[in-house]
Amino acid sequence: MSSATTQASGKPARHLPGEAGIWLFIFGDMMVFSLFFVTFVYNRGHDVALFTESQTHLSQFFGALNTFFMLSSSWFVAMAVQAARKNLGKVTPVLFLMGFCCGLGFGIVKFFEYGDKIRHGITLNTNDFFMYYYMFTGIHMMHVIIGMGVLAFAARYSWSGPLDANKIKNLESSASFWHVVDLLWIVLFALLYLVK
Amino acid sequence: MTTLLRTRTTLIWFILVAATFLSWEMGHGIGLHDIHQASAAIIVVAFVKVRFVILDFMEIRHAPIWMRIVGETWCVVVCSVLVVLYLRGAGVI
Numbered sequence: 560m561s562s563a564t565t566q567a568s569g570k571p572a573r574h575l576p577g578e579a580g581i582w583l584f585i586f587g588d589m590m591v592f593s594l595f596f597v598t599f600v601y602n603r604g605h606d607v608a609l610f611t612e613s614q615t616h617l618s619q620f621f622g623a624l625n626t627f628f629m630l631s632s633s634w635f636v637a638m639a640v641q642a643a644r645k646n647l648g649k650v651t652p653v654l655f656l657m658g659f660c661c662g663l664g665f666g667i668v669k670f671f672e673y674g675d676k677i678r679h680g681i682t683l684n685t686n687d688f689f690m691y692y693y694m695f696t697g698i699h700m701m702h703v704i705i706g707m708g709v710l711a712f713a714a715r716y717s718w719s720g721p722l723d724a725n726k727i728k729n730l731e732s733s734a735s736f737w738h739v740v741d742l743l744w745i746v747l748f749a750l751l752y753l754v755k
Numbered sequence: 756m757t758t759l760l761r762t763r764t765t766l767i768w769f770i771l772v773a774a775t776f777l778s779w780e781m782g783h784g785i786g787l788h789d790i791h792q793a794s795a796a797i798i799v800v801a802f803v804k805v806r807f808v809i810l811d812f813m814e815i816r817h818a819p820i821w822m823r824i825v826g827e828t829w830c831v832v833v834c835s836v837l838v839v840l841y842l843r844g845a846g847v848i
Contacts, residue, residue: 575822576814582822593833600837604844619779626775634768637812638759650756735813742808748775749801753782754794754841 576640577732585739588702592743595698599691599750606687611755613688616681621672622752625665626744632661633741636710636734643722643730651722651730655714658737662707669700692751699743706740709733767811774804791845795838802834 575582603610639654676682676689683693713733716726778797780786787793809826810816816823842848 573817573819574814575818586825589829593829596833597836597840600840600844604840607844619782623775623779627772630768630771630775633808633812634764637764637814638762640814641759641762641764645758647756647759650759654759731814738808738813741812742805745804745808746801749778749797750837753778753797755782755790 577728577735581732581735585735588739589743592746595691595695596746596750599695600754602687602691609686610688613686613692614752614755616676616679617692617752618672618675619752621668622748625668626748628661628665628668629741629744632658632665633738635661636737639713639717640727640731640734643717643727646722649718651717652714655710655717655730655733659707659710659714662703662710662737665703666700666707669696669703695747695751699740699747702740702743706737709736763811767807771804771807774800791842791847794845795841798837798841799834802830806830 635654635658639651639658642651642654673693681689683690710733713730717730722730777786778800781793781797781800787796806827809830810823813826815826839848
């Protein structure tokens with residue numbers, strides 16, 4: 560909040576990170592995923608035995624490892640924005656790149672996870688549980704890929720020159736999108752991998 | 756760099772990773788013996804984590820108050836709906 564102005568009361572002024580447009584997009588995205596979560600839990604209730612048995616074929620280790628990648632990437636990206644505000648030079652792009660690498664780690668784990676399932680003949684058509692599993696994690700993976708593009712852009716964008724208020728706002732928008740990718744995975748991990 | 760590490764952001768990251776381990780353990784029946792209670796708790800812990808991401812990583816804690824209200828309301832409403840749907844599906848309520 561170093562860039563924020565101070566109100567007369569002495570408290571830091573409330574600050575909207577990034578552009579208003581990105582928040583509209585984020586809100587819409589969260590609404591769509593809310594519908595996914597509700598649909599999954601509702602339909603799970605109609606065939607608990609099938610969903611519970613199917614879940615045993617998922618690797619909780621892979622799921623937890625990917626949660627670690629997501630949480631760590633968000634941490635790096637949050638620090639990157641703080642570094643940008645403090646004008647810490649190359650620290651900002653390096654932190655964005657570290658966030659990108661965590662995203663890459665997530666993608667590699669997902670590649671092995673999907674590969675393992677497909678080798679065992681588990682596909683989108685196996686049953687309702689795996690239809691939701693592939694659909695929701697697939698749509699989430701597309702968010703990860705887009706997010707990695709956004710982080711690569713943020714790293715390149717923050718690499719050269721001093722960071723003015725406008726540049727910092729764009730970096731905040733990029734970071735906000737990535738954090739949504741993180742928070743959606745937190746819920747997906749709980750519902751798909753852990754809830755019995 | 757060390758000044759960046761010694762911030763609330765790092766503390767939040769630690770809490771989030773610890774909460775992930777807690778959820779994992781609850782998923783293996785540790786802590787709560789009843790599987791339905793453990794699963795409901797896993798959903799609640801997930802949304803507590805989400806709330807931290809929204810407030811601290813996305814910086815909604817310092818955003819205009821209406822944004823915080825929207826974020827917190829989303830967490831409470833979606834979490835409550837999921838817990839109720841889960842417990843109904845499990846035949847608990």
